[in-house]
Amino acid sequence: MNAHRFWLVVPAAGIGQRMQSAVPKQYLTLADRFLLDVTLSRLLAACAWEGCVVPLHPEDRWWRHSESAADGRIETCAGGAERVDSVIAALRHLEGRAGDQDWVLVHDVARPCVHRSDLHRLRNELAPDSVGGLLAAPVSDTVKQVAPGSDRVSGTADRRQLWRAFTPQMFRYGDLLPALETGAREHAGAITDEASAMELAGWRPRVVAGRTDNIKITVPEDLALAEFILARQDAG
Ligand SMILES: Nc1ccn([C@@H]2O[C@H](COP(=O)(O)OP(=O)(O)OP(=O)(O)O)[C@@H](O)[C@H]2O)c(=O)n1
């Protein structure tokens, strides 16, 4: 059986608006390091990768001060206006090197707590799959529907059918790039993750149950929570 090849894309071109900080959140300090360095070092230490591409904001002026900038395994490219554009840019950066059947794992740089066991499980469970999929977890809270601009509940979702999407999301290079390009062109704003583009292209991604401590650093209180999670993970 052909050995599977895995590429890593880590979108890091956001501005972290919801974090309300002067510095883009990927460059905030987490455990005395740039958040970005924590995420990238954990990903690269956990598994073997054919290559790693990190899309950066075109006006990023912090990268050159990061530990990751000195890591020869990491390539950078210019990100785009939306997350989907940054991921497309990274995949185009791999054109000619990544084969259509190669797996691409896309992981938010804003998710530093991803556990190596989840990375191994995702790769091992999806490597034989014909579609690919994502780390996810069933919703444990009741989910209310509230119209934009309203503060009144309009309904309660059936949470038995709801999962929280995490990253990495893992799809074949030859399937993912066209799905993202079509999604970005024809469904602007609806492509919030790789799986949504694949779904719109008619695929049915698999969910692989992952740890719920794989949080995305989005608002200020997430940073202290991530520090706690990492300390607990490191304590074993
Ligand atoms: N144009 C963009 C927007 C986001 N991202 C990346 O996509 C991930 C998830 O996005 P999000 O958490 O929304 O980050 P930001 O867009 O920076 O946050 P905000 O929406 O609060 O500005 C992050 O690692 C972010 O750096 C990206 O590479 N390119």
Ligand SMILES: C[C@](O)(CO)[C@H](O)COP(=O)(O)O
């Ligand atoms: C990709 C993602 O992390 C899956 O939950 C999420 O869609 C990113 O959303 P954001 O608004 O770009 O942070």
